[in-house]
Amino acid sequence: MAVPYEERTCDCGALRAADVGKSVVLCGWVSVARDHGGMVFVDLRDRGGITQVKFNPDTDPKAHEVARSLRSEDVIAVRGEVAPRGPKNVNPKMPTGEIEVNVREIDVLGRAETPPFEIVDDLQTNEDTRLQYRYLDLRRAPMQRAIITRHRITKTIRDYFDRHGFLDIETPMLTKSTPEGARDYLVPSRLQHGRFFALPQSPQIFKQLLMISGFDRYMQIARCFRDEDLRADRQPEFTQIDVEMAFVQRENVMHHVEQCMADVMRTVVGVDIPLPIPRIAYDDAMRDYGIDRPDLRYDIKIRDVSAVAARTEFNIFREALAAGGCVRCIVVPKGGEMTRKETDGLTEEIKGIGAGGLPLVKVANEGGKTVLLTGIAKFFAGDAIIGDLLSACGAAVGDLILFAAGAADDVCKHLAWLRETVARRRNLIPANRYAWCWVVDFPLFGWDEETKSVFSMHHPFTSPKDEDLPLLQLGREELPSRDELLRVRAKAYDIVLNGTELGGGSIRIHRADVQSRVFSILGITPEQAKVKFGFLLQALSYGAPPHGGIALGLDRTAMLLSGASSIRDVLAFPKNARAVCPMTEAPSDVSDAQLRELGLSIIRQK
RNA sequence: GGGCCCGUAGCUCAAUUGGUUAGAGCGCCGGCCUGUCACGCCGGAGGUUGCGGGUUCGAGCCCCGUCGGGCUCGCCA
Numbered sequence: 001m002a003v004p005y006e007e008r009t010c011d012c013g014a015l016r017a018a019d020v021g022k023s024v025v026l027c028g029w030v031s032v033a034r035d036h037g038g039m040v041f042v043d044l045r046d047r048g049g050i051t052q053v054k055f056n057p058d059t060d061p062k063a064h065e066v067a068r069s070l071r072s073e074d075v076i077a078v079r080g081e082v083a084p085r086g087p088k089n090v091n092p093k094m095p096t097g098e099i100e101v102n103v104r105e106i107d108v109l110g111r112a113e114t115p116p117f118e119i120v121d122d123l124q125t126n127e128d129t130r131l132q133y134r135y136l137d138l139r140r141a142p143m144q145r146a147i148i149t150r151h152r153i154t155k156t157i158r159d160y161f162d163r164h165g166f167l168d169i170e171t172p173m174l175t176k177s178t179p180e181g182a183r184d185y186l187v188p189s190r191l192q193h194g195r196f197f198a199l200p201q202s203p204q205i206f207k208q209l210l211m212i213s214g215f216d217r218y219m220q221i222a223r224c225f226r227d228e229d230l231r232a233d234r235q236p237e238f239t240q241i242d243v244e245m246a247f248v249q250r251e252n253v254m255h256h257v258e259q260c261m262a263d264v265m266r267t268v269v270g271v272d273i274p275l276p277i278p279r280i281a282y283d284d285a286m287r288d289y290g291i292d293r294p295d296l297r298y299d300i301k302i303r304d305v306s307a308v309a310a311r312t313e314f315n316i317f318r319e320a321l322a323a324g325g326c327v328r329c330i331v332v333p334k335g336g337e338m339t340r341k342e343t344d345g346l347t348e349e350i351k352g353i354g355a356g357g358l359p360l361v362k363v364a365n366e367g368g369k370t371v372l373l374t375g376i377a378k379f380f381a382g383d384a385i386i387g388d389l390l391s392a393c394g395a396a397v398g399d400l401i402l403f404a405a406g407a408a409d410d411v412c413k414h415l416a417w418l419r420e421t422v423a424r425r426r427n428l429i430p431a432n433r434y435a436w437c438w439v440v441d442f443p444l445f446g447w448d449e450e451t452k453s454v455f456s457m458h459h460p461f462t463s464p465k466d467e468d469l470p471l472l473q474l475g476r477e478e479l480p481s482r483d484e485l486l487r488v489r490a491k492a493y494d495i496v497l498n499g500t501e502l503g504g505g506s507i508r509i510h511r512a513d514v515q516s517r518v519f520s521i522l523g524i525t526p527e528q529a530k531v532k533f534g535f536l537l538q539a540l541s542y543g544a545p546p547h548g549g550i551a552l553g554l555d556r557t558a559m560l561l562s563g564a565s566s567i568r569d570v571l572a573f574p575k576n577a578r579a580v581c582p583m584t585e586a587p588s589d590v591s592d593a594q595l596r597e598l599g600l601s602i603i604r605q606k
Numbered sequence: 607g608g609g610c611c612c613g614u615a616g617c618u619c620a621a622u623u624g625g626u627u628a629g630a631g632c633g634c635c636g637g638c639c640u641g642u643c644a645c646g647c648c649g650g651a652g653g654u655u656g657c658g659g660g661u662u663c664g665a666g667c668c669c670c671g672u673c674g675g676g677c678u679c680g681c682c683a
Contacts (some may be wrong), residue, residue: 038640052643072633089641097643114634117617120644124618128675181683201683228682352609353679413679446683459683522683566676577676 001062003107005077013049017098019082024101026051027077027109029139031119033070040067041100044078047144052091052100053078063106073112073119073136079105127568132582134573146570149268150558154221156267157241160260166217166243171206173199173223178532180460180522182226185236193599199225199237202551204459205536207244208508211547212539216246221554227579232566233500233556236579241503241557244549250491250507253548254438257495257503261436268561271434277495279438290328290416292442295499296435298428302415303393304328309405311388314379316359320405327405329393330419332426335400336362336373346402346421355414359403363395370397420499434560437496444468444490445521447482453523454485458492460518461536462506463548465489472517479521491548497560505550512540 009024028046040055055067063078070076080103091097116132117125119139130137137143158168177184177198184198200206202224210218222242230236245253258275265271278296285294288301309317309327317327332338347358361372361380370390372380380386395401402422404414423429444464445454456462464472468488473480491507509515515537519529529537558570568574575581595601 032644034642034645036640036642036645037638039642040640041642041645043643050643054641057640086641089643091643094643100641114616118633120632126613126617126675129617178683182681204683226682229680231682232677234682349610349678354609417679456683462683578674 001066001105001107003077003079003105005107005109008077011048012044012046012051013095015051015082015096015099015101017084020084020099022082023079024082025077025079026053026101028075029112029119030070030072030074030076032072033067035068040064040070042067042070042076044076045139049095051096052085052094053080053103054083054100055103055106059102060104063103066106066108067103070108071112071114073115073139074108075110075112077107077109078103128576128582131568131574131576134583138572143569146558146562146564147572149562150554150570152268153264153558153561154241154554156264157260158219158221160263161217161219161243161256164217164256166219167215168220169210169215169218170220171200171203171222175200175206176532178205180456182228185225185227188598188600190598201226202240203242204461204551205533207242207549208461208536208547209539211244211246211508212542212544214246216545216547218242218244218549230575230577230579232568233559235555235567235571235574237575238567239554241552241554242549243505243551244547246545246547248507248546248548250440250493250548253505253507253550254493257505257550257552261495264557264561265434269434273434273436277436277438279440281441282439282443283441285439286412289419290412290414291499292439292494293496293499293501294437294439295420295423295429296437297430297433297498298423300330300332300419300423300428302328302330302412302419305389305392305403308380308385308389308392309403311385312379313381314359314376316356317379317403317405320407323407325406326408326411327403328411328415329401329403330415330422331393331395332400332402332422333428334398335402335422335426336364336398338400338426342425343400346418349421350414350417353414353417354410355404356406358418359405361401363390363397363399363401365397376403433498435498439494439496440492441465442490442492442494443486444488444492445485447486454482454521456518456522458490458504458506460522460524461508461515463491463509463514465491469514472514472521474513474517485521493550495550495552497557500556500560501553502556502560503550503552505548507546507548510540510544510546512537512544515540 003025005027007025008027012026012028026044028044031043031045031050034041038057042053043050044053055064057064078101080101082099083102085098085100115136116129117123119136121141123140174187174197177186177196181201184201187197187199189195189197203220203222207218220242222240223237224240225237227236258277262273262275265273280294282292285292290302304326305328306321306326310321320327343360350358359376361377362374364371364373370386372386380389393401402418404411442457444457444462446457448455471480471484471488492504494504495502509518516529555567555570559567562570564570573581
């Protein structure tokens with residue numbers, strides 16, 4: 001029986017009671033076939049949904065005979081009439097549950113081998129198997145929803161920026177390796193042996209050049225490549241919503257991002273976010289949350305208890321303070337009910353990220369008196385010091401106090417980890433909440449203890465704040481002191497959702513003299529600067545407008561808005577944690593002939 | 607490179623902590639079944655316990671190594 005599949009009348013999610021009586025052609029995959037010996041029911045699935053189609057041996061014996069042979073994932077086309085199911089047989093769990101299609105003709109378009117895993121919503125299969133058969137994994141409704149959500153996000157964003165006069169301009173994928181930043185993916189040049197293109201880590205320089213060219217509003221949904229170790233929210237190739245504007249201050253950029261994200265939230269998850277998005281200074285974020293991407297869905301804050309700690313006899317605290325460090329803590333509400341096993345587990349885990357241990361006390365009530373229990377409680381001797389501790393950190397009876405002592409950087413790292421880990425394990429994070437914030441006033445430079453040198457916190461093209469510009473001492477030969485450099489703040493901003501950095505941007509340097517100065521501060525010699533960025537410095541000298549922009553992580557945005565726990569779930573064909581694609585088995589060997597042509601040879605290491 | 611978790615049937619898991627022939631659910635195959643919708647019932651097939659070595663009378667279980675997967679620290683301007 002040949003059914004004209006090209007005359008498909010609608011998808012499998014479309015039919016309703018109002019369509020009863022219509023003659024339809026449906027195509028799709030057999031989700032499940034229920035053979036009653038007589039009647040055969042098939043749940044037919046396509047991107048639009050599922051419709052039950054019915055094969056009746058009395059009325060359509062030929063079609064029924066074919067239906068008996070159907071197996072899951074066979075691809076079929078059917079022609080039939082939409083019929084009501086009758087009150088007793090309605091399936092309220094299905095959008096199409098009031099109707100079914102009485103099949104007159106069926107055409108089996110493609111038989112399916114038994115799939116390696118079932119095509120069901122709540123699949124538990126290990127991810128490597130899913131990635132190896134990604135085309136099957138993508139048939140599952142949750143994956144289809146995630147991919148569709150991603151499409152709606154990009155569509156909304158494109159529409160927003162188009163409405164506001166931004167031009168979508170493509171930039172090269174084969175470009176130049178740059179010294180700073182992540183490891184590059186390299187592409188050998190066949191025509192110039194020994195030379196390499198790099199895949200772009202971002203279109204950063206090109207979008208700045210576009211501003212200098214006069215395309216004063218640019219946006220691109222751009223693929224970026226970074227050859228670094230992977231994480232749940234990091235892939236070697238990822239997508240940025242890349243935006244740049246000329247003649248703007250940071251407020252203009254932030255305004256458009258807020259408006260655009262509000263559009264996305266409204267369209268994709270049906271949530272109106274209150275604007276403007278709250279802002280936190282970098283220093284405040286580090287002080288209160290220990291991290292520059294705070295999760296504001298719950299209100300645990302880090303407290304400094306150095307003053308109280310100094311009065312204890314606890315050596316860990318005293319040594320940390322003597323070395324110029326600090327003692328800080330977080331309070332876990334009702335954390336007193338955590339078991340020894342749980343807190344021991346935290347201790348072991350935090351050692352794994354470099355902490356020496358995990359000092360902690362529980363706050364309890366014994367005979368009407370507030371006391372500290374367990375661990376280092378004995379070092380807080382006396383009611384006065386206990387009272388001071390509690391008022392310094394805001395803990396109450398029943399709470400657990402987790403401490404970190406040492407250099408401020410480490411203390412921040414450890415408490416930020418504890419804050420997040422404990423909040424997740426104790427279910428302190430409210431579901432369906434979207435906590436947005438901006439983090440602003442980043443330092444322009446950070447300090448690398450290993451190389452004893454400064455580095456760019458954002459990137460080398462980030463403009464210092466006007467009031468901090470004098471610290472750069474333009475026009476002088478010698479460099480500013482380390483102290484002065486670390487005081488320089490940047491016109492940089494990050495946007496954060498639920499503890500995930502969704503994007504960051506800055507107002508750029510548009511003066512060639514400032515840019516050269518920053519390069520030299522970063523230890524990039526004029527010769528190196530000329531080789532690597534000569535074209536940018538030259539461009540800046542031909543009349544560059546003040547400009548700035550932002551890059552937003554599309555994958556992370558899609559992950560958060562579709563409730564996924566990994567960006568792999570919002571990419572059609574992602575790589576695994578070792579940057580391998582289990583389906584194509586890329587990366588793979590290439591032939592000697594290919595290597596010869598490129599002037600390459602492989603050094604095999606034992 | 608470091609830390610943690612994991613690897614048993616196609617998939618998800620179990621195996622009384624070293625003891626008989628490694629089990630279950632789902633899936634698969636065959637049969638029966640005319641209103642199911644995770645259809646039901648009956649029967650069946652399916653295993654190099656990731657791989658290699660060691661300890662032992664005996665190893666899925668203990669030890670060493672190795673490969674693979676996930677999370678994470680470093681790294682990712």
